[in-house]
Amino acid sequence: MRGVIERLSDEGLGILKAGRKEILVPHTAPGDEVEILKTRRKKRKVIASEFKLIRPSNLRTEPLCPYFGLCGGCLLQHIPYEEQVRWKTEKLSRHLNQNVEVLPSPKIFGHRNRIDVVISTSGIGFRRYGTWWDAVDIATCPVFGETSSRVLKSLREFMEDFNLSRYDIRKNEGFLRYIVIREGKFTGELMVNLVTKEGKLPEEFPDYFPYATSVYWSVNKTESDVSYGDIERFWGQEFIREKLGDVVYLIHPNSFFQTNSYQAVNLVRKVSELVDGERVLDLYSGVGTFGVYLAKRGFKVEGVEINPFAVEMAKKNARLNNVEATFKVGRDRDIRNLSNYDTVIVDPPRAGLHPKLIQKILKDGPKTIVYVSCNPKTLARDVEKLAKDYRLEFALGLDMFPHTPHVEAITLLKRFEI
Numbered sequence: 197m198r199g200v201i202e203r204l205s206d207e208g209l210g211i212l213k214a215g216r217k218e219i220l221v222p223h224t225a226p227g228d229e230v231e232i233l234k235t236r237r238k239k240r241k242v243i244a245s246e247f248k249l250i251r252p253s254n255l256r257t258e259p260l261c262p263y264f265g266l267c268g269g270c271l272l273q274h275i276p277y278e279e280q281v282r283w284k285t286e287k288l289s290r291h292l293n294q295n296v297e298v299l300p301s302p303k304i305f306g307h308r309n310r311i312d313v314v315i316s317t318s319g320i321g322f323r324r325y326g327t328w329w330d331a332v333d334i335a336t337c338p339v340f341g342e343t344s345s346r347v348l349k350s351l352r353e354f355m356e357d358f359n360l361s362r363y364d365i366r367k368n369e370g371f372l373r374y375i376v377i378r379e380g381k382f383t384g385e386l387m388v389n390l391v392t393k394e395g396k397l398p399e400e401f402p403d404y405f406p407y408a409t410s411v412y413w414s415v416n417k418t419e420s421d422v423s424y425g426d427i428e429r430f431w432g433q434e435f436i437r438e439k440l441g442d443v444v445y446l447i448h449p450n451s452f453f454q455t456n457s458y459q460a461v462n463l464v465r466k467v468s469e470l471v472d473g474e475r476v477l478d479l480y481s482g483v484g485t486f487g488v489y490l491a492k493r494g495f496k497v498e499g500v501e502i503n504p505f506a507v508e509m510a511k512k513n514a515r516l517n518n519v520e521a522t523f524k525v526g527r528d529r530d531i532r533n534l535s536n537y538d539t540v541i542v543d544p545p546r547a548g549l550h551p552k553l554i555q556k557i558l559k560d561g562p563k564t565i566v567y568v569s570c571n572p573k574t575l576a577r578d579v580e581k582l583a584k585d586y587r588l589e590f591a592l593g594l595d596m597f598p599h600t601p602h603v604e605a606i607t608l609l610k611r612f613e614i
């Protein structure tokens with residue numbers, strides 16, 4: 197069947213209307229005329245797995261990356277950046293039912309501080325779009341920047357010199373599984389983490405990355421396709437550092453950090469502008485990204501986070517920056533009294549706030565809530581649930597993830613005066 201792409205779905209796929217049905221077509225732009233050759237079903241949606249571009253839309257631009265369209269990493273490089281931001285603005289505004297500005301990313305290439313490169317029998321690169329087993333072989337990743345080429349070249353030399361096998365996910369055979377590259381964009385420090393199956397790694401491994409600040413070897417004994425494992429050894433520094441404004445953060449292979457450092461600076465700055473009063477709860481605090489930044493600005497911060505390792509990292513980050521914030525392991529819904537805080541910051545996973553936490557917020561009634569979200573849908577749902585007692589005073593989108601459909605949002609909720 198043939199037709200013209202009408203608009204993009206929330207997931208960033210082109211929508212082609214076929215009677216009352218919709219076919220989602222990846223890597224297309226509104227106005228593209230396409231011919232669908234093959235489809236597959238995914239969770240009640242019909243997705244084109246093979247199609248021909250008959251007449252390109254004049255909205256299109258030339259993607260910078262040579263692997264665009266094959267690689268599963270970016271979905272929107274063929275759409276000019278201003279148009280990507282306009283689309284994210286429309287999406288966020290629609291979900292929140294008001295006009296919301298989206299702040300563009302300060303950089304749209306070289307902005308990612310982390311890539312997880314799969315080492316597989318089909319290639320060294322990223323998963324091929326629409327597959328879980330295949331990989332697109334890459335020499336560089338423009339979204340990460342120049343250093344990716346250097347690390348991938350060193351890795352290939354190392355593999356060739358020692359004739360090391362690549363992992364075959366379908367057979368659970370082979371040795372090398374992933375190489376994770378992380379870079380402190382404001383410090384220039386580099387971490388390389390090689391993830392393997394159990395086995396023997398040649399001792400010369402770190403010699404291939406003399407320019408890296410920190411080199412790790414992790415082992416993933418399981419069959420799950422994850423890019424982390426138990427730390428076997430490291431060479432050089434145990435952590436690399438990243439800086440957001442005047443705050444320094446430590447990065448470890450097994451800890452999360454906001455992936456776009458250039459925009460993360462704006463994120464922490466904006467959150468700190470919205471915080472009111474003195475006592476702040478940083479809920480879902482992770483490695484203390486917000487908490488430590490706020491403590492440095494004189495706020496009295498307590499952080500709560502479910503992952504003990506992240507809490508350990510947050511404590512280290514507080515010490516490193518000479519601030520007094522406290523961080524504890526805990527669950528969102530178990531916080532004792534939310535009215536002990538002037539402002540509660542929440543930055544939950546994509547699923548949004550737990551219903552019991554929402555009940556607790558409505559019961560305890562902290563005056564100010566700063567809700568940071570990476571999922572407009574669950575954010576809108578939660579804002580609606582809190583609307584009985586809280587007014588949405590301010591909302592801002594931040595594009596942390598250029599060329600992907602994702603958008604980060606910050607909202608300020610104020611309790612109605614009784």
Ligand SMILES: C[S@@+](CC[C@H](N)C(=O)[O-])C[C@H]1O[C@@H](n2cnc3c(N)ncnc32)[C@H](O)[C@@H]1O
Nearest residue numbers: 480481482483485501502503527528543544545
């Ligand atoms: C989106 S991340 C926020 C990270 C942090 N704000 C940052 O910028 O680095 C969500 C965090 O919530 C934590 N988390 C998930 N479920 C939780 C729960 N039930 N209670 C507390 N923390 C939880 C995760 O471990 C993760 O660190």
